[in-house]
Amino acid sequence: DGGITQSPKYLFRKEGQNVTLSCEQNLNHDAMYWYRQDPGQGLRLIYYSQIVNDFQKGDIAEGYSVSREKKESFPLTVTSAQKNPTAFYLCASSKRMRSSYEQYFGPGTRLTVT
Amino acid sequence: GQQVMQIPQYQHVQEGEDFTTYCNSSTTLSNIQWYKQRPGGHPVFLIQLVKSGEVKKQKRLTFQFGEAKKNSSLHITATQTTDVGTYFCAGEQGGSEKLVFGKGTKLTVNP
Numbered sequence: 444d445g446g447i448t449q450s451p452k453y454l455f456r457k458e459g460q461n462v463t464l465s466c467e468q469n470l471n472h473d474a475m476y477w478y479r480q481d482p483g484q485g486l487r488l489i490y491y492s493q494i495v496n497d498f499q500k501g502d503i504a505e506g507y508s509v510s511r512e513k514k515e516s517f518p519l520t521v522t523s524a525q526k527n528p529t530a531f532y533l534c535a536s537s538k539r540m541r542s543s544y545e546q547y548f549g550p551g552t553r554l555t556v557t
Numbered sequence: 558g559q560q561v562m563q564i565p566q567y568q569h570v571q572e573g574e575d576f577t578t579y580c581n582s583s584t585t586l587s588n589i590q591w592y593k594q595r596p597g598g599h600p601v602f603l604i605q606l607v608k609s610g611e612v613k614k615q616k617r618l619t620f621q622f623g624e625a626k627k628n629s630s631l632h633i634t635a636t637q638t639t640d641v642g643t644y645f646c647a648g649e650q651g652g653s654e655k656l657v658f659g660k661g662t663k664l665t666v667n668p
Contacts, residue, residue, distance in 0.1 A: 478658075483566065485645065485660035486600070501655075533599055542649035542656050543588055545602040 446470065447549035449534050454554045456528075464519045464552045466534035472547070474540040475517040479503060480531040480551075489532075492517055493540035521554065528556045561648050563659030571667050576633040578662035580646035587649045589622055589629045590656065595642040603631075636666050 447468045456462045468475065477489040488501030492511040506525025511517050517536075521528045533551045537544040562581045570576055580589065588607045592600040604613055606622035606629060613620045619632045629648075633640055643663045647656040 483660065486658040488655065491655065541654050543605070543607070545590060545605065546656065548599040548601070551599050
C-alpha cells in the first residue's frame with residue numbers, strides 16, 4: 444500500500460516543550476512539504492524539500508525546523524519559539540518539486556499545546 | 558507575493574441545488590489544481606487545468622480555467638450529501654514551482 448503516514452494523529456504538549464511530528468512516504472517522491480492548517484486560513488507552507496539533505500523555508504517557517512536525511516522521511520519539529528503552535532499539521536509529497544505534479548497528503552497530526 | 562483568492566468562504570445549500578466556488582489570481586497561473594478535504598480528513602487531489610479556457614468534467618463536477626489563466630471555477634450540479642467538505646484551489650507562485658493554496662470554500666449540504 445503506497446502512501447504517506449503521519450504519526451501521531453493527536454498530540455498534546457505543554458508550552459515550552461519541543462515536539463517532533465513524523466512524516467513517512469513510500470511513494471518514491473523527491474519532494475516533500477509541511478503545511479499548517481488553521482480554521483479559515485487554508486494551507487500555509489512551513490518548509491519544503493526538493494531532494495534529500497536539502498530543504499527551504501516556506502511562508503511561515505519561524506519556530507519550526509526540519510530535516511531530510513532520507514528520501515522517505517521529513518520530520519517537523521515545532522519548537523518552543525513558535526508562538527501559536529496549536530494547529531492541524533499536514534505533510535505532503537509530490538513526484539518532483541514542480542507545480543504541475545499533484546500533491547499527496549498524509550492524514551495529518553492535530554497538535555494541541557497548553 | 559502572489560495570492561490566490563477563493564470565494565465564497567462558506568456555502569450552505571439544500572441537497573439538489575448547484576454550487577460554485579471561484580478562484581482568482583492577480584498574476585497569470587501556469588496551471589491550477591483543485592483539492593477536496595472531507596470533514597476531519599486531508600486534502601485529496603481532484604484535477605489539474607493547464608490550458609487557457611480549459612473545461613474538464615468529472616461526473617457532476619465541472620472545472621474551468623479562464624481565458625487569461627487568472628481565474629478558475631468549480632461547479633457542482635445537483636449537490637449530494639457526499640459533496641460536503643472544503644474545496645481548495647492551488648496555483649503556482651510566480652515561477653517558483655511552489656503551489657499557493659486558496660483559503661478554501663467550505664460546503665455544507667442540507668439533506
